[in-house]
Amino acid sequence: MFETTPIIVGLDIGTSKICAVVGEISDSGSLNIVGVGQSKSRGVRKGEVVDASIVGEDIRHAIGEAEQMADTEIRSVYLGVTGGHIRGFNNRGFHPVASQDREITEDDVQDVIKNARAINLPTENKVLHIIRQHFLVDGQDGIVNPVGMLGTRVEVDIHVVHGNFNRLQTPIHAVKGLQLEIEDVVFSGLASSLALLNNHQKEMGSIVIDMGAGTTEYAVYSNGIIKHTGIIAVGGDHLSNDLAYGLKVPLGRAEQLKIEHGSALVEPEIRGHTLTLTNDHGIAEKTINLEHLRRIMSLRLDEIFQLIANELDQADLLNDVREGVFLTGGCARIPNIQKLANQVFHLPVSIGKTNSISGLKSALDQPEFAAAIGLVRFGSFETRKRLQEKPGFQSTLTQTIKQIFRRS
Amino acid sequence: MQEPTPQNDHSAPLQPLTVKIIGVGGAGSNAVAGMLRSDLGVLSALILHTNSRILTLETNAQKLVLGSRRTHGMGTGGDPEIGRAAAEDQEEMLRQFCKDADLIFIVAGLGGGTGSGSAPVVARFAKDAGALTLAVVTLPFDFEGNRRAQQSQVGLLKLKSSADAVICLPNQKLFRLLDENTPVNDTFNFSNDLMTQGVRGIWQMLNRTGLINVDFAHLRSVVQDRHTESMFASVEARGEGRVREVVERLVASPLLDEGRVLEEASDVLVSLIGGSDLTLADVNKIMDQLNRRVCEGQLILGTAIDPALHGTIRLTIIASRPTPGISHNQPANHSRSSTMEMGKSDFEAPFFDEPTVLLSQSRFKGPPPETTPENTEFLFQQQNARGGHARKKSGVKMKQELLNLEIISKGRFEKSEPTIHHGEDIDVPTYIRRGIVLN
Numbered sequence: 001m002f003e004t005t006p007i008i009v010g011l012d013i014g015t016s017k018i019c020a021v022v023g024e025i026s027d028s029g030s031l032n033i034v035g036v037g038q039s040k041s042r043g044v045r046k047g048e049v050v051d052a053s054i055v056g057e058d059i060r061h062a063i064g065e066a067e068q069m070a071d072t073e074i075r076s077v078y079l080g081v082t083g084g085h086i087r088g089f090n091n092r093g094f095h096p097v098a099s100q101d102r103e104i105t106e107d108d109v110q111d112v113i114k115n116a117r118a119i120n121l122p123t124e125n126k127v128l129h130i131i132r133q134h135f136l137v138d139g140q141d142g143i144v145n146p147v148g149m150l151g152t153r154v155e156v157d158i159h160v161v162h163g164n165f166n167r168l169q170t171p172i173h174a175v176k177g178l179q180l181e182i183e184d185v186v187f188s189g190l191a192s193s194l195a196l197l198n199n200h201q202k203e204m205g206s207i208v209i210d211m212g213a214g215t216t217e218y219a220v221y222s223n224g225i226i227k228h229t230g231i232i233a234v235g236g237d238h239l240s241n242d243l244a245y246g247l248k249v250p251l252g253r254a255e256q257l258k259i260e261h262g263s264a265l266v267e268p269e270i271r272g273h274t275l276t277l278t279n280d281h282g283i284a285e286k287t288i289n290l291e292h293l294r295r296i297m298s299l300r301l302d303e304i305f306q307l308i309a310n311e312l313d314q315a316d317l318l319n320d321v322r323e324g325v326f327l328t329g330g331c332a333r334i335p336n337i338q339k340l341a342n343q344v345f346h347l348p349v350s351i352g353k354t355n356s357i358s359g360l361k362s363a364l365d366q367p368e369f370a371a372a373i374g375l376v377r378f379g380s381f382e383t384r385k386r387l388q389e390k391p392g393f394q395s396t397l398t399q400t401i402k403q404i405f406r407r408s
Numbered sequence: 409m410q411e412p413t414p415q416n417d418h419s420a421p422l423q424p425l426t427v428k429i430i431g432v433g434g435a436g437s438n439a440v441a442g443m444l445r446s447d448l449g450v451l452s453a454l455i456l457h458t459n460s461r462i463l464t465l466e467t468n469a470q471k472l473v474l475g476s477r478r479t480h481g482m483g484t485g486g487d488p489e490i491g492r493a494a495a496e497d498q499e500e501m502l503r504q505f506c507k508d509a510d511l512i513f514i515v516a517g518l519g520g521g522t523g524s525g526s527a528p529v530v531a532r533f534a535k536d537a538g539a540l541t542l543a544v545v546t547l548p549f550d551f552e553g554n555r556r557a558q559q560s561q562v563g564l565l566k567l568k569s570s571a572d573a574v575i576c577l578p579n580q581k582l583f584r585l586l587d588e589n590t591p592v593n594d595t596f597n598f599s600n601d602l603m604t605q606g607v608r609g610i611w612q613m614l615n616r617t618g619l620i621n622v623d624f625a626h627l628r629s630v631v632q633d634r635h636t637e638s639m640f641a642s643v644e645a646r647g648e649g650r651v652r653e654v655v656e657r658l659v660a661s662p663l664l665d666e667g668r669v670l671e672e673a674s675d676v677l678v679s680l681i682g683g684s685d686l687t688l689a690d691v692n693k694i695m696d697q698l699n700r701r702v703c704e705g706q707l708i709l710g711t712a713i714d715p716a717l718h719g720t721i722r723l724t725i726i727a728s729r730p731t732p733g734i735s736h737n738q739p740a741n742h743s744r745s746s747t748m749e750m751g752k753s754d755f756e757a758p759f760f761d762e763p764t765v766l767l768s769q770s771r772f773k774g775p776p777p778e779t780t781p782e783n784t785e786f787l788f789q790q791q792n793a794r795g796g797h798a799r800k801k802s803g804v805k806m807k808q809e810l811l812n813l814e815i816i817s818k819g820r821f822e823k824s825e826p827t828i829h830h831g832e833d834i835d836v837p838t839y840i841r842r843g844i845v846l847n
Contacts, residue, residue: 045824084827120689124649233827234834241819242837246846251820292846299838307829 006383009066010375011077011180012188013055013171015044015214015237016330018062019369020077022070023359023376031380033359035070036369037062046233047082047215049170056174063180076181078375080188081171082215084233086128086163088187091116094155104137104146104154116158126165128187133157133225142223159226161187183379189217189229191374196326196352197221204323207345208352209308210371211331213237218308222320230311234304236331239297246296247288253277257293264301264340266294301337305344324348328370425614425624428509429607430534431455431469432527433491435517435546439600441467443515443607454505456530458494458522459483470505474498474526484521488559491525502530506537510624511614513607514541514571517599519548519556524563531571540628543571544606544640546599547578568637575606575638575726577663584662602663605642609724613679613710620691622679622710636728639669646720651690654721655697664727670698671831673705673727680711683718694723703831 008023008031022035039061043051067074093116097108117130135143137151146154168185175182192210205222213236220228239262244254261275273290312318324347327337332351341349354364354373363369430453431440437455444453444467453469460473460481473481475494484490495502506512512534516523527543534541545567548556568574579599586595613622641663645654659667670676678698680691691711698707705727821827821835828834832841839846 045821046827048824050824084825120687122651122689122693124652232829232834237820238835238837241821241835242839244819245837246839289846295844295846296837296839299842299844303834303838307834 008379009077010372012080012372020062020066021372036363037066078379088229129161131159188371192370193219194377195374205321206323207325210329212329264337326352328352328367332367429453429513432516433523436515439603488525491521495526495529506534509539512539514543518560518563528566541571543574581662620711638728642724670701677726679724681722
């Protein structure tokens with residue numbers, strides 16, 4: 001906040017790669033991506049750190065690359081977290097309006113939010129996000145701001161994302177070990193959705209599925225608000241593992257086959273096609289049936305989509321989604337994945353594009369960067385909020401103190 | 409304490425449950441004697457043995473030497489037939505003891521003559537007397553030999569058909585709970601202790617008033633006439649992360665086959681006892697985790713508070729799976745619906761004296777049968793067709809049938825925490841779980 005052009009860095013520690021994206025808020029207030037850095041991730045399984053020292057090295061590498069590209073020094077980051085332990089659920093708080101004239105005041109709103117936030121979580125769990133959805137006044141739904149309305153009871157719906165405290169601390173610890181400060185910790189499924197969706201898409205109802213190597217995160221928006229978030233600890237690594245097992249090839253080779261010959265659908269015309277694998281000297285080693293390869297992939301991907309669809313169906317959300325499904329993350333590159341998702345969800349499916357952010361074209365187009373770009377976007381909201389509060393000595397002071405405590 | 413008859417006026421004075429416990433054979437007698445020494449409260453207990461040595465056992469329980477006319481108090485020599493006949497000789501006295509009981513526990517170690525032979529007979533008397541009959545039995549160690557293993561299986565089967573439910577503790581599994589250097593004596597003591605815990609778990613569940621009560625009617629509706637074989641596990645965890653730990657320990661328990669029993673169970677009775685610091689959120693968390701493990705079964709929860717257990721959670725689980733051979737013949741629903749207006753007459757459920765097929769019920773799986781290549785092809789095709797039909801959409805639960813035949817490597821996920829979703833380990837390749845065969 002003491003800098004003239006604030007630098008915002010999003011750091012996404014993924015299962016296959018770690019990426020850092022540097023954004024800059026221009027004088028006009030728009031967000032501009034000025035640098036990206038990435039590194040192969042070696043110490044992460046299913047989105048969670050399993051070897052902190054290697055992860056530290058990889059982070060340093062990614063950050064270094066981003067620093068070089070953006071020609072700046074990175075001191076603090078917005079950190080994306082993921083892992084099978086993270087859960088999202090909706091909660092409702094309620095507050096009776098006490099005043100004589102039944103007019104809802106700012107205090108009532110604060111009270112009702114406080115009530116909604118009083119969630120009984122297990123002690124080892126920590127709340128990551130509390131996102132306000134909308135208010136209800138005397139049962140009337142969909143109110144954005146109830147202040148000034150008349151009513152006897154006001155309610156608020158919030159979406160809570162929480163996870164296991166210790167497991168959330170591990171990546172934080174790894175980042176802090178590199179003398180980097182953490183501005184905030186963000187659930188990466190949420191970050192991806194911020195990067196991909198514009199207001200119209202949020203309003204019409206959209207599902208964002210970020211299918212990475214280790215985990216698949218999803219977020220559902222409708223009527224402009226977050227309705228649901230979730231995570232399944234299954235991703236592209238599982239595809240490779242399935243292939244390695246099913247085709248009896250080493251994991252590295254399976255990974256390569258997935259990238260070169262993979263597809264989410266089994267087309268009838270590939271029936272009987274085979275691939276000949278050669279060893280280092282170019283001598284044929286093994287023949288693989290292409291149909292098997294694709295069937296294994298197709299079944300796994302189909303299952304992941306089914307799991308998400310079932311969950312959303314149970315929460316009765318699929319009917320609210322009109323805009324469609326947006327895929328991102330490394331697995332969004334798999335050919336025909338849109339068609340497969342369309343068969344499962346019966347909704348228009350497209351590969352998500354990062355909108356309303358300008359900057360490096362190379363970074364914006366890649367699905368792998370969605371979460372990191374989303375983190376920058378999240379950071380830009382926070383920074384703008386802070387910049388707006390700047391006038392007034394007192395608020396600056398409290399902000400500073402707040403920051404000191406948050407960072408400690 | 410809860411009343412077994414719901415139609416009674418609530419304001420009427422509560423009639424205490426009459427719970428009786430019968431220890432049969434050497435192991436059973438020792439276990440019952442142990443139970444009486446512990447904090448089980450006042451139970452009316454009886455121990456039976458064909459060997460007059462039990463008379464020297466120091467306990468408050470009534471003692472009865474079975475078949476003294478036949479064996480002269482020398483034991484059965486491991487012949488269940490003698491055990492059965494000995495128990496039938498004493499029919500009058502046993503029926504007398506079982507009278508007016510609401511719930512009878514039968515505790516025995518199967519494998520020997522008295523346990524395997526007499527326990528089913530005693531169970532039958534208990535059932536005839538109108539009591540809900542739960543048998544808690546141990547199965548012999550592998551080293552005790554083939555004959556005992558076979559006798560225990562036959563005994564178990566007979567017991568299952570006569571008692572309402574059998575809680576079964578295979579001793580062999582205890583090996584993994586115990587240190588290698590444990591003396592033999594301690595091992596058997598430990599096994600007896602486990603039986604005590606099983607009885608105590610149920611007893612406490614019925615007896616303690618708690619956050620969520622499981623009453624006698626509830627227990628009855630789950631077990632009566634189901635003739636199930638149940639597994640039992642009891643774990644305790646204390647300290648900070650106890651909520652998570654207790655479930656982890658439970659699932660890791662060898663008695664539950666690393667949680668596999670939970671997946672197959674049709675009914676799971678959960679008794680959760682904690683100190684006064686037990687919160688509903690804790691209960692919720694534990695149940696949430698258990699729910700995820702249990703595929704199809706219904707979970708029945710009882711929670712109670714024991715001030716002495718401050719900072720500790722004790723989780724006792726009884727998971728029953730139906731025995732196909734028996735429960736098919738048994739109109740389980742009939743008795744279930746009648747539990748609401750439970751009169752004594754409702755107990756006249758058909759009783760099976762001699763199950764016809766004995767060997768097919770063996771718990772030991774033989775090697776897979778030899779097949780010709782054509783036959784294999786045919787079987788695979790069948791499996792394929794099945795897998796194709798039962799797609800997720802239809803809501804049909806996929807079973808991992810293939811898993812038992814061959815060990816599926818989880819590759820790079822071997823060491824990470826498994827991703828369990830509705831009881832399915834989704835780290836295992838999808839095509840295998842859906843039974844789709846390549847080639």
